[in-house]
Amino acid sequence: MVQFSTNKLRISSGMRPTGQLHLGHVVGALKKWVALQDQYQSFHFIADWHALTSDYADTSKINDYRIEMMIDWLSAGLDPQKSVLFVQSAVPEHAELHLILSMITPLGWLERVPTYKEQQQNVADKDLGNYGFLGYPVLQAADILMYKANAVPVGEDQVPHVELTREIGRRFNTLYKETFPEPQALLTQVPRLPGLDGRKMSKSYNNDISLSDSPEKIWKKIKGMMTDPARKRRHDPGNPDVCPVYSYHKIYSSEETKQVVQRDCRTAKIGCIDCKNWVSTSLVKDLTPLLDSRKKYVSRKGDIQDIIKDGNNRAAEVAKETMQEVRQAVKFSG
Ligand code: SF4
Numbered sequence: 001m002v003q004f005s006t007n008k009l010r011i012s013s014g015m016r017p018t019g020q021l022h023l024g025h026v027v028g029a030l031k032k033w034v035a036l037q038d039q040y041q042s043f044h045f046i047a048d049w050h051a052l053t054s055d056y057a058d059t060s061k062i063n064d065y066r067i068e069m070m071i072d073w074l075s076a077g078l079d080p081q082k083s084v085l086f087v088q089s090a091v092p093e094h095a096e097l098h099l100i101l102s103m104i105t106p107l108g109w110l111e112r113v114p115t116y117k118e119q120q121q122n123v124a125d126k127d128l129g130n131y132g133f134l135g136y137p138v139l140q141a142a143d144i145l146m147y148k149a150n151a152v153p154v155g156e157d158q159v160p161h162v163e164l165t166r167e168i169g170r171r172f173n174t175l176y177k178e179t180f181p182e183p184q185a186l187l188t189q190v191p192r193l194p195g196l197d198g199r200k201m202s203k204s205y206n207n208d209i210s211l212s213d214s215p216e217k218i219w220k221k222i223k224g225m226m227t228d229p230a231r232k233r234r235h236d237p238g239n240p241d242v243c244p245v246y247s248y249h250k251i252y253s254s255e256e257t258k259q260v261v262q263r264d265c266r267t268a269k270i271g272c273i274d275c276k277n278w279v280s281t282s283l284v285k286d287l288t289p290l291l292d293s294r295k296k297y298v299s300r301k302g303d304i305q306d307i308i309k310d311g312n313n314r315a316a317e318v319a320k321e322t323m324q325e326v327r328q329a330v331k332f333s334g
Helices: 022-038 050-057 062-076 093-104 109-112 114-122 129-147 156-175 215-223 244-252 255-266 274-297 301-329
Strands: 008-013 043-048 081-086 151-153 185-186
Touching: 008 022, 008 093, 008 129, 022 043, 022 062, 022 151, 022 274, 043 062, 043 301, 050 129, 062 081, 062 301, 081 301, 093 129, 093 156, 093 244, 093 301, 109 156, 114 129, 129 156, 129 274, 156 185, 156 244, 215 244, 215 274, 244 255, 244 274, 255 274, 274 301
Parallel strands: 008 043, 008 151, 043 081, 151 185
Antiparallel strands: none
């Protein structure tokens, strides 16, 4: 029998299994989730239905991606004894709640979500003109409200989605019955890790450092990374505050190194290659324990299946309770 702590606040958050994770996932989500798992009753799901919104045409690898993602999560330190780690599509109640919430969500709310237009403009290699893509914030709302989450650990760009979830939950509570608490965005003070070109790190922008990259490949990518655009030649002074490489220093380098970069970039005393070499070395060092742990989990795929199954059962237990309440609220029970 699964025990759920009654005195801990809940969080819910997922990740789309669309291939190998990158460093943005580790810094932007996984490290936060690991830090929060003692404090909150955490529900984390592999958002495979969300993956379909953009990757519906080829689902041949989705099963491998699910397993790989769970391996990455465990390697990063998520503990299945503390957090409920599961696969979204294994809990079909998510789809039912999504359907009901989609009925009460005005179209205008979805059309004004900033990531909707931003992604349609930036993602050139996929068709995002589908109904599912417009509606994915409603599915997100279902994922969050299902577990009556009090908070959602997100990056700045996802804050509008949490706001929308609150609006949808509020509308449900007003139309039918007080059912859902209002989740708050939980922004933690981790500096943003941009992609190699300074934009948000994303596989679809081809600007990511993947967890499968070798140290040599990481160095090659960082070597080619965008810097302060005003620093065109070696003797031009630069400004670390506008340089994406410095954003990496903020996360991976010692205080001493950061001070050296802040001082000597501005006088052109150091070159960008040295600066990039320092950050690449400390990044690889930081990543090594995760990659070592990953190797161990890869050889235990049977255990991973068991962990997923157990997480699915624990999530379903809560989801079934919530859906009973929801059906009663909308008079669709019995
Ligand atoms: S020295 Fe470092 S911080 Fe300065 S512009 Fe070059 S890469 Fe960026």
